[in-house]
Structure formats: structure tokens, C-alpha cells
Amino acid sequence: MNTLNRRRFFEDSIMAAAAVSLPVARVASADASVSANEKLTAAIIGCGIRGKAHAQELAKLTDCEIAYVCDPDLDRADEVGALLVKMNRPMPKKVQDLRLVYDDKSVDVIFVATPNHWHALATIWAMQAGKDVYCEKPVSHNVSEGRRMVQAARKYGRICQAGTQNRSRGALAEAVKYMQDGKLGDVKLARSIVYGGRDSIGGPSPCAMPPRCDYNLWAGPAPRTELMRPKFHYDWHWFWDTGNGEIGNNNIHSLDICRWGLGVTGLGHSVISYGGRLGYVDAAETPNTQVAVFDFGSKTIVSETRGLKTVPFHPTIKSSWFFYGTEGIIAETDLYDLEGKRVRAFEGKSGNHFTNFLQAVRSRKQTDLAADILEGHQSTALCHIANISFHLGSVTSLSDVPSRLSQVKNQGEVLETFARTKQHLADAGVIIDDVKLTVGEHLRIDGEKEQFLDNPNADRLLTCVYRNPFTVPKESEI
DSSP states (O other): OOOOHHHHHHHHHHHHHHHHHHHHTOOOOTOOOOTTOOOEEEEEOSSHHHHHHHHHHHHTTTTTTEEEEEOOOOOHHHHHHHHHTTTTTTOOEEESSSHHHHTTTTTEEEEOOHHHHHHHHHHHHHHHHHHHHHEEEEESSSSSHHHHHHHHHHHOOOOOESOGGGGGGGHHHHHHHHHHHHTTTOOEEEEEEOOOOOOOOOOOOOOOOOBBBBBHHHTTTOOOOOOSSSSSSGGGGGTTOOOOOOOIIHHHHHHHHHHHHHOOOOOSSSSEEEEOSSSSSSSSSSOSSSEEEEEEOOOEEEEEESSSSOOSSSSSSSEEEEETTTTEETTTEEEEEEOEEEEEOOOOOOOOOOHHHHHHHHHOOOOOSSSSSSHHHHHHHHHHHHHHHHTOOEEEEEHHHHTTTTTOOOOHHHHHHHHHHHHHHHHHHHGGGGOOOOOOOOOEEEEETTSSSSSSHHHHHHHHOOOOOOOOOOOOGG
């Protein structure tokens, strides 16, 4: 066996062993604190936009040493390594396969900034290896994965933070407390608003693979299909095998705040979602226009996602979330009266979301986390069940949409949202007479079991088929 083949055989053996049985790291004991003077050894998994952001934040902290950066595309790992050196931090080891990182017992904490389809497996494998994890939003690629992540954190006594950074904003926490103290009156409605222009991604056309990218490792749990999009990186967001569309990419942040402010838990009583990819034709699969209505009994969240050019949701109030109470309105971190006049701003000391995670790693107290994985899972799952409704939908003419929405509670808000969506499409230059929207099924939910009621087709979409050996464990395997 020549040197190259011998090295490859050795590396493959390590990877195979790591996939089957991952070792316990140095900070594995759930009841043991790390010394306040002891540096935590960290690894960043995924070196794209968020991975670079993680590197920039961690490089500012004196109690954390970044030992590894990992990405199937070594050019990206090189970029993050160079960024750390520029910030006067040591050059980390650069690897393509995260399992080699997890095999290193000196690594204490993992920062997961991969594409969505890798979030759950990267996090669960890390916790099984005795490491604590900070996982970017959305924390999972489907509902079942999120629940497995929570189960793994609890079973192994790991600290697991969701990357929903708004949970560390002091002024926002004060606004939430104001509502939950009853000072906004009866708050029954919250709106999650994400309006941001995104142009066509082009294609379909064969995708040029980055020269130093291992596509097998990049695909991981997802099917290893021939990609038909012009750009390899980032545009995975708009394909179901790897992403969750804009609702999972950005709306997750404001949905999390809506759920937090309303004080609702679980997946609610029902969901319906409608929309489409409108205004242009390209290779992408996910909608660029999507509305979702989440019924939590006495409370409702209405989510709107727009990717075409649009007027603001409100002419003067700039926010991605709105809470409507009988005594006023809260948007961003400001209080307004019922006529929309600003009353005052909430104040509160904000914390660093990364620092909060590391502090919880040291204290070993899950309750010290600003965004425990359970909160991240429940908010992320709202994105997933909206997409499931959309997946099971049927193409409907605009004139027939109101009748399809007639079963949904809060008809006034639901129909007003649809009317604004219709006007938005016209303003964006979409020919209204030609528009057909996909109107999803109105799905009833067993919130405790995180399943749908009497809908096996919807239940099948709570998980997916994985590609060996990149398989997210079942509950019995956690």
C-alpha cells in the first residue's frame, strides 16, 4: 500500500470509528464545572457567513481558544483561519470532516454553523462525544430532529444553546416581562414580519463544485444529488433537501420572539400556510412569498415572509415583530398606544449570546442559558410545520383562496393579511390574473406528542430519510 492510500485508509478508519462510537471529551461530566481560569477549547463547524461571525465573536473572548475550524470546503476553512490570525489569534487546525474534531478529547465546546441539514447530526454527535454545543438557527431541518437534540442534551447532561441571539437582548426581555405581567392587557395576536428583497438565483443549470470541497461530506445526511443551481454556497437555503426557505432562514428569529412574548409553548393547535415562488422563474424550490397562521387556542401568530420588493409593513414603525394588546402595541423594543403613537422605549442590559453560552458551560446549569435548545426547537418547529402545510397544499386561484382559509380562526386578521399579500404582489409587478397560490392543508396538531391529528401524510414529513452513515439517531438510539 503506497503512502497516499495508507493515509487515506487511516483517515477512513478514524471516520468510521467516530461515526459508530464517539469518545467522551474533557468536560464530559455534567456535574463538574470548568475552572474560571481554565480556557475552553472550541471548534467551529461550518465556515460560511455564520461561521465567520462565530469566529469574530469568539476571538474577542480571552477564556476561549479556537483549536479547529471545519468545513468540507477547505477554502472556506482557510478564510476563517486567516480571519482569526488577523484578529491576533493562533491559526487553528483546518479539517474537512467534523468527526475528526469530535475525536479530539481536548475539545470542550462546538459551534455549529453548517447548512441546516447538518445542524441536528453535528449537534447530537458532539453531545454524544461529551461536548457542549452552540447551534445556529434554525436548530434543525425537521421537527423530529429538534426533539432528538433536546433528548440528547438531557440524556447526556450537555449544555446546548440555540443561536436565536435576540434572547440575550435586555430591552427585549423587559418588553416580554411587561407583557407577561399583564401591562399590555390581553395580548392575543403577534405578527412575525420578514420583508427583504431576494432576486432570482438563476438556473436551473449545472453547479460548479468548489475545487477543494468534498461534496460527500457537504451533503452528509442529505441525498447526494446533482445540483442544478448556478451558485454552490448559500443558495442551499432555497432547496428542501438542505434548507427551509426564508421562513427558516430569517423568520425563525421573529417567530421565536412572538412565541416568547405570547408565552406559548409547544406547536399549538393548528397551522396553515400559503404562498409560492412568484415574480420570476429560477432553480429554487422554496416559496419567496409565504404566509403562515399558527393557532395557539386563545392566541395566534401570523407570519409573513416576502422576498419581492415591497412597501414596509407599517409606514412608521420599523420592526419584525408586533404584539397587539388591549392596552397598547409592542414592536421591536418600543411601546405604542392603540393609535400607534410611541409611548416609550424599554431598557435593559444586553448580554453577549456567546458569552452566555460559555458561562453556562462553566456553571453546568441549563437554566443559565438565554436560549436553551428546547426553546430553539419549539420555535424552529413552527417553521417546519408551516412548510409541511405548504408541501401538502394545492394550487389555487386567488379568487378561491378566501374560501380555503375559512376554517382558520381570527378570520378578520387572516383575510386582511391575504388582501395585503394580494396587493403586494400587484405592486411588485406580478400579473394578478395569472397568479395561483399554493394553499396548504389546515393541519390540526397534538402539541404534546408533536404530531398531527389524523394525518399520516403530514406525520411522514416530520422526519426524512437519511443517507448512511450520516443518520440522525432515533429516540431509542439517543
